[in-house]
Amino acid sequence: MKIQIVEVGPRDGLQNEKEMVSTSAKIQLIDKLAAAGLKRVEATSFVNPRWIPQLADAEEVLKGIKRQNEVTYSALVPNLRGMERARESGLTEVALFMSASETHNLKNINKSIEDTFPVLRQVAREALALGMRVRGYVSTVFGCPYEGNVPIDNSRRVTNELLEMGVFEVSLGDTIGVATPKQVREVMEKLVKDTASDRLAGHFHDTRGTGLANVLAALDTGIRTFDSSIGGLGGCPYAPGAAGNISTEDLVYMLNGMEYETGVDLNLLQDAGAFIQQELGRELPSKVLKAHLAAQSASSSHSNQEDGA
Numbered sequence: 001m002k003i004q005i006v007e008v009g010p011r012d013g014l015q016n017e018k019e020m021v022s023t024s025a026k027i028q029l030i031d032k033l034a035a036a037g038l039k040r041v042e043a044t045s046f047v048n049p050r051w052i053p054q055l056a057d058a059e060e061v062l063k064g065i066k067r068q069n070e071v072t073y074s075a076l077v078p079n080l081r082g083m084e085r086a087r088e089s090g091l092t093e094v095a096l097f098m099s100a101s102e103t104h105n106l107k108n109i110n111k112s113i114e115d116t117f118p119v120l121r122q123v124a125r126e127a128l129a130l131g132m133r134v135r136g137y138v139s140t141v142f143g144c145p146y147e148g149n150v151p152i153d154n155s156r157r158v159t160n161e162l163l164e165m166g167v168f169e170v171s172l173g174d175t176i177g178v179a180t181p182k183q184v185r186e187v188m189e190k191l192v193k194d195t196a197s198d199r200l201a202g203h204f205h206d207t208r209g210t211g212l213a214n215v216l217a218a219l220d221t222g223i224r225t226f227d228s229s230i231g232g233l234g235g236c237p238y239a240p241g242a243a244g245n246i247s248t249e250d251l252v253y254m255l256n257g258m259e260y261e262t263g264v265d266l267n268l269l270q271d272a273g274a275f276i277q278q279e280l281g282r283e284l285p286s287k288v289l290k291a292h293l294a295a296q297s298a299s300s301s302h303s304n305q306e307d308g309a
């Protein structure tokens with residue numbers, strides 16, 4: 001059975017890094033992710049650069065990558081200004097985003113939920129008229145850093161509004177990584193019933209170590225698309241304490257082992273993880289990447305010993 005992985009590391013991951021990552025490193029990372037077989041890569045954001053300076057080089061990044069025909073590159077777009085920038089960059093997919101909880105929406109995009117709908121509707125209309133695919137995100141589905149519990153009716157309402165705008169898929173975000181498999185099963189089952197499992201995706205942050213378990217729970221409800229981030233990079237600058245997304249290496253390792261088809265070459269993926277870890281100069285959370293690098297360094301010290309013998 002096929003699973004689609006949406007690689008969000010260059011966007012969700014790098015938007016949260018304290019140190020600026022060079023444009024050239026971002027370009028190399030995106031090209032390595034595509035080479036590893038990822039077919040959907042969220043490359044950057046066309047948001048206000050004063051809010052997210054880390055991704056202010058969106059245009060240069062998209063100009064620099066070697067676009068592969070079979071790969072869809074996407075970017076977050078919050079308003080018509082962002083849409084204009086995405087159009088000029090030649091993207092064929094954009095992603096709208098908003099929250100299920102009022103306070104997170106306000107902190108993240110400076111508007112109430114009600115005032116966000118018409119802005120996103122305009123963006124969707126324009127993108128669809130240009131022949132683009134439009135994805136939607138709902139943040140804080142499983143809990144809000146400011147409001148705590150988020151009623152499912154909030155998520156249902158925002159999901160339905162996004163679908164009515166014409167998005168092909170809604171990614172349901174556990175922005176601060178509070179969900180447990182029981183909650184994921186309950187929420188996803190309800191939302192799948194309203195819509196269809198192939199119009200929904202799971203976007204899990206791994207703040208409390210439940211990320212992969214949440215993927216398994218979502219798989220049980222029929223969800224077949226998951227967002228993840230190389231090395232487990234990530235967070236949300238407007239969600240205090242949010243840690244990285246589930247790591248793409250860990251997700252691919254688990255899914256391949258369970259005989260799902262991901263189309264991703266784990267070796268090449270690990271090379272991409274090692275590359276960005278080296279660029280950032282700190283150890284990334286991915287467990288599979290850690291194990292891979294430890295095995296590599298053990299085998300190189302073993303062969304050095306043999307050479308010396």
Ligand code: HMG
Nearest residue numbers: 046047048051078081082108109110137139140173175236
């Ligand atoms: P605002 O400041 O209210 O916007 O921001 P504004 O419309 O009042 O404009 C203010 C200035 O910003 C103007 O410039 C605009 O031109 C400029 P000035 O006239 O002052 O010189 N501006 C822009 N410039 C470039 N590109 C743009 C743009 N828009 C306005 N697109 C806005 C409102 C939504 C733009 C702002 O709040 C923003 O950029 N927020 C983005 C925050 C963000 O990126 N958060 C992280 C992504 S979401 C996430 O991580 C969650 C997710 O992963 C799922 C999950 O985990 O749950 C997706």
Ligand code: MG
Nearest residue numbers: 012175235236
């Ligand atoms: Mg996120």
